[in-house]
Amino acid sequence: MSAPPVTVIHSARLVSGGDTVPDAWVQFEGDRVAARGVGDAWRDGLADTGEVTDAAGRWLTPGFVDLHCHGGGGASADDGTEAIATVLATHRAHGTTRTVLSLVTATVDELERRLAAIARVAASDPLVLGSHLEGPFLDHDFRGAHDPARLRSPDAETIDRLLAASDGTLRQITIAPERERADEAVARFTEARVAVAVGHTGADFDTALRAFDAGASILTHAFNGMRGIHHRAPGPVVAAMRADHVTLEVIGDGVHVHPDVVRLAFAGAPGRVALVTDAMAATGAADGRYVLGSLDVDVRHGVARLVEGGAIAGSTLTQDVALRRAVVESGLTIEEAVTSVTSAPAAAIGRAHDLGRLDAGSAADAVLLDDELAVAGVWGAGRRLD
Numbered sequence: 343m344s345a346p347p348v349t350v351i352h353s354a355r356l357v358s359g360g361d362t363v364p365d366a367w368v369q370f371e372g373d374r375v376a377a378r379g380v381g382d383a384w385r386d387g388l389a390d391t392g393e394v395t396d397a398a399g400r401w402l403t404p405g406f407v408d409l410h411c412h413g414g415g416g417a418s419a420d421d422g423t424e425a426i427a428t429v430l431a432t433h434r435a436h437g438t439t440r441t442v443l444s445l446v447t448a449t450v451d452e453l454e455r456r457l458a459a460i461a462r463v464a465a466s467d468p469l470v471l472g473s474h475l476e477g478p479f480l481d482h483d484f485r486g487a488h489d490p491a492r493l494r495s496p497d498a499e500t501i502d503r504l505l506a507a508s509d510g511t512l513r514q515i516t517i518a519p520e521r522e523r524a525d526e527a528v529a530r531f532t533e534a535r536v537a538v539a540v541g542h543t544g545a546d547f548d549t550a551l552r553a554f555d556a557g558a559s560i561l562t563h564a565f566n567g568m569r570g571i572h573h574r575a576p577g578p579v580v581a582a583m584r585a586d587h588v589t590l591e592v593i594g595d596g597v598h599v600h601p602d603v604v605r606l607a608f609a610g611a612p613g614r615v616a617l618v619t620d621a622m623a624a625t626g627a628a629d630g631r632y633v634l635g636s637l638d639v640d641v642r643h644g645v646a647r648l649v650e651g652g653a654i655a656g657s658t659l660t661q662d663v664a665l666r667r668a669v670v671e672s673g674l675t676i677e678e679a680v681t682s683v684t685s686a687p688a689a690a691i692g693r694a695h696d697l698g699r700l701d702a703g704s705a706a707d708a709v710l711l712d713d714e715l716a717v718a719g720v721w722g723a724g725r726r727l728d
Contacts, residue, residue: 346372352384354397357680358404358700370706373723403680404700405439405707406661407687409616412444413623419443420456426463432626436660439707439722440471442513446635447477447488450500454507461509469722472511480542481518486567487648487655489636496527505534512536513691516562518543519553532557537691542567550578554585560690564590565599583610589690591618594664595657597645601671616687617664622646622656666715
């Protein structure tokens with residue numbers, strides 16, 4: 343049996359685990375980090391066949407993890423294997439090495455087919471973490487870009503069908519906790535090791551907090567699709583900040599959430615904010631008319647809105663842009679911003695042990711960024727992706 347391929351990236355400003363280490367190097371063997379250090383020790387024992395990249399003082403971070411991604415490159419995760427390949431290629435070029443593919447509200451039959459398609463892709467591609475059901479168990483008034491005719495309350499039969507179709511690859515499901523039988527759904531999904539997210543909800547502070555106390559552990563795109571913060575009615579966002587096991591998704595595109603409110607989220611839940619894209623098909627593609635689920639969407643100047651009603655319909659964001667905005671516009675440190683696209687989202691779906699850090703034994707996922715935080719190189723499972 344041949345030895346696994348070796349890759350070394352050296353002379354980097356390594357940002358991992360909340361720290362920055364200058365003049366650092368990492369060595370990959372196969373799909374794992376074999377070692378890391380500083381200085382020139384990377385030269386010791388390096389095989390002649392190894393791939394060596396001189397970072398030349400640029401930033402090196404773990405690969406980005408996106409918990410919430412619907413599409414990109416003109417394609418949608420709802421539309422099968424070829425479309426999923428296009429979505430993944432679009433986002434991998436921007437540093438996202440591990441992806442949870444999100445599905446919008448649809449009929450149960452449609453969701454079963456789409457979950458099964460993602461499960462098949464995940465079985466052959468370890469960079470696909472699984473699926474996220476953003477619906478159909480959502481609130482009508484806070485539905486955003488979800489088809490109101492297909493929203494419903496959860497029931498045991500539907501839950502079992504969705505879990506079976508996903509074949510163990512359902513990673514997250516968004517639920518409005520005020521819906522009938524939502525408590526039973528939270529219990530069933532958490533028992534199945536699916537992260538339950540509160541979102542697209544009219545819940546007040548107490549209702550959201552009860553859901554978090556019952557096992558929900560993510561807030562879907564904080565501030566969007568829910569009640570805002572009022573000084574006498576703090577709502578789901580403050581409930582998520584209070585429940586210290588909860589990860590707050592934030593769409594940092596400058597459209598969904600003001601940069602200073604992004605900074606507020608980081609201050610209220612340090613280490614627990616995950617910058618997500620919520621990207622739809624127009625990401626990395628031209629403005630124009632698109633379909634999200636069953637609803638028509640117009641994209642103008644990179645902003646997606648429903649044709650009927652004008653609600654924001656996902657984003658055209660990539661994670662490198664979200665990272666850059668967090669630093670440049672929201673004033674976060676590079677360490678805070680990197681945590682929010684690496685270890686925080688990995689922890690939210692139970693993968694803190696092997697994703698989101700560049701430590702020995704972790705996945706060999708990395709992103710090289712220049713001084714302007716633009717992507718200069720991407721590795722996933724030890725392979726060069728860009």
